[in-house]
Amino acid sequence: MNTVSESIVKDMSLAHNGHLKIDWVKEHMPVLNRIRERFEKEQPFAGLKVAISLHLEAKTAYLAKVVQAGGAEVTITGSNPLSTQDDICAALVEDGIRVFAKYNPDPAEYKEHLIKTLETRPDLIIDDGGDLITILHSERRDLLSQVRGGAEETTTGILRLKALEKEGKLEFPMVAVNDAFCKYLFDNRYGTGQSVWDGINRTTNLVVAGKTVVVAGYGWCGKGVAMRAKGLGAKVIVTEIDPIKAVEAYMDGFEVMPMLEAAKHGDYFVTVTGNRDIISKEHFAVMKDGAILSNAGHFDVEVNKVDLNAMSTSSRIVRKDIEEFVLADGRKVYLLAEGRLVNLAAGDGHPAEIMDMTFALQAVSLAYVNEQYKNIGKKVLNVPFELDQMVAQYKLEALNIGIDKLTNEQKSYLESWVE
Numbered sequence: 001m002n003t004v005s006e007s008i009v010k011d012m013s014l015a016h017n018g019h020l021k022i023d024w025v026k027e028h029m030p031v032l033n034r035i036r037e038r039f040e041k042e043q044p045f046a047g048l049k050v051a052i053s054l055h056l057e058a059k060t061a062y063l064a065k066v067v068q069a070g071g072a073e074v075t076i077t078g079s080n081p082l083s084t085q086d087d088i089c090a091a092l093v094e095d096g097i098r099v100f101a102k103y104n105p106d107p108a109e110y111k112e113h114l115i116k117t118l119e120t121r122p123d124l125i126i127d128d129g130g131d132l133i134t135i136l137h138s139e140r141r142d143l144l145s146q147v148r149g150g151a152e153e154t155t156t157g158i159l160r161l162k163a164l165e166k167e168g169k170l171e172f173p174m175v176a177v178n179d180a181f182c183k184y185l186f187d188n189r190y191g192t193g194q195s196v197w198d199g200i201n202r203t204t205n206l207v208v209a210g211k212t213v214v215v216a217g218y219g220w221c222g223k224g225v226a227m228r229a230k231g232l233g234a235k236v237i238v239t240e241i242d243p244i245k246a247v248e249a250y251m252d253g254f255e256v257m258p259m260l261e262a263a264k265h266g267d268y269f270v271t272v273t274g275n276r277d278i279i280s281k282e283h284f285a286v287m288k289d290g291a292i293l294s295n296a297g298h299f300d301v302e303v304n305k306v307d308l309n310a311m312s313t314s315s316r317i318v319r320k321d322i323e324e325f326v327l328a329d330g331r332k333v334y335l336l337a338e339g340r341l342v343n344l345a346a347g348d349g350h351p352a353e354i355m356d357m358t359f360a361l362q363a364v365s366l367a368y369v370n371e372q373y374k375n376i377g378k379k380v381l382n383v384p385f386e387l388d389q390m391v392a393q394y395k396l397e398a399l400n401i402g403i404d405k406l407t408n409e410q411k412s413y414l415e416s417w418v419e
Contacts, residue, residue, distance in 0.1 A: 021087065022061045022062055025058045030395075032063065039367075045367070053117065053132045055083040065097070068096065074097045077116075080298075127153070128152070133157070133160065151361075176383070186357055196225050196270060196342060204336070214270070219273075226252070239257065266287070268294070276304075278302040356395070357395055
C-alpha cells in the first residue's frame with residue numbers, strides 16, 4: 001500500500017513535527033504501550049482492515065499505530081473538522097497508515113473523507129460520534145457486508161447506535177466504550193474537565209476566578225467541567241433536565257436553575273449535553289454583555305448559531321477561535337471555536353495519561369469484537385468487565401501502586417448468606 005499516493009492530507013512536509021508530537025504522547029501512555037506489546041506478539045488483526053474516525057491528533061495517532069502493530073491495515077479520518085491536526089496526518093502517512101483528513105475542510109470535503117475511509121471496505125471500525133456507522137446504515141449500505149463490528153467512543157455516538165438497535169436496523173455488534181468505568185470515570189470527568197478549561201483559557205486569555213460559569217448538563221463530562229471551574233475560583237451554576245442529576249449538582253455545592261434564568265448571570269457558558277438548542281434566542285436575549293459561549297458536546301448544535309446570527313447586527317473574528325456577535329441593543333457575545341468541541345477545536349484535547357486508558361479500552365474492545373462477532377449478535381454491548389478491570393490494573397502498575405486482594409475466607413464471607 002502506497003499511503004502517500006492514496007491519502008488526502010494537506011502537506012506532507014509537516015510530518016516531522018507530527019512525529020515529535022506522537023513520540024511525546026507515547027512516552028506518557030504506558031497502558032497503551034503494554035497493549036501494543038501484546039498486539040505485536042498476538043497479531044489479533046492480521047490480514048484485516050480497520051477504519052478509524054476520531055479526533056485526529058497525537059493520542060489518536062498513537063492508537064492507530066497500536067492497532068497497526070496488531071497486524072491491521074489502518075485507514076483513518078477525522079471526526080470533527082476543527083480537531084484534525086495536519087502535521088499528525090502527514091506523520092501517520094509516513095508510518096504506513098492511509099489518511100483522509102485535513103484541518104477545517106468544507107462540509108462536502110469532510111463527508112468525502114468519511115466515505116473514502118469506508119470505501120476501503122473495513123472489517124472493523126472505531127467510531128467517534130457515529131458518523132461512519134450512520135453513513136454505512138444509510139447511503140452506503142453496499143459497504144456493510146464485510147464489517148464484523150466495532151467500538152464507539154462517545155455518548156452521542158452511543159445514542160445513535162441505540163436508536164439503530166431499537167429499530168432493529170443495526171447490522172453488526174458495537175461496543176459502547178463510553179459506558180465503561182475506565183472511560184466515563186476518568187476520560188469524561190477528569191479529561192473533559194481539564195481539557196475544556198485548557199481550550200477556553202488558551203483561547204480567551206481571560207481570568208476565570210470570580211466569574212460565573214454556567215454548565216449545561218451534569219453527566220460525567222459536566223461534573224468534570226463544573227469541578228474544574230470551581231477549582232479555578234468560579235461561581236458555578238448547573239442547568240439540567242434530570243431531577244436526580246439536578247439534586248446531585250445541588251449536593252455538590254452548585255446552584256441549579258433553568259437555562260433562561262442562568263443565562264442572565266453567566267460570564268462563561270459550557271454546554272455538555274449531546275442535545276441541540278441548549279442555548280438559543282430566548283437565552284441570547286437576556287445574556288450579559290461580554291458573555292462567552294462554548295460547547296463540549298460532540299456536534300455544533302448545542303449553541304444555536306442560526307438564532308445567534310439572526311439576532312446579530314454584525315459579527316467578526318476578534319481572535320483565533322473567537323467570533324464576536326453584536327446584538328441589536330449593542331451587547332456583545334462571543335462564541336468559541338464555532339460552537340464545536342472547545343477542548344479539541346481550540347486545544348489539544350484530553351491529557352495523554354487520560355486517553356491512555358480510553359484508547360486502551362478501544363484497542364482491546366476491538367480485539368474482543370473480532371474474536372466474538374459471530375456469537376455476539378447485532379447489538380450494542382458493554383465493554384466486558386474483565387477488560388475494564390485489566391486496563392485499570394495496568395494503569396495502577398504503571399503508577400507503581402499496589403492494592404489489597406481478598407483472602408479466600410473474605411471471598412467466602414461475601415458470597416455466603418449464612419452469618
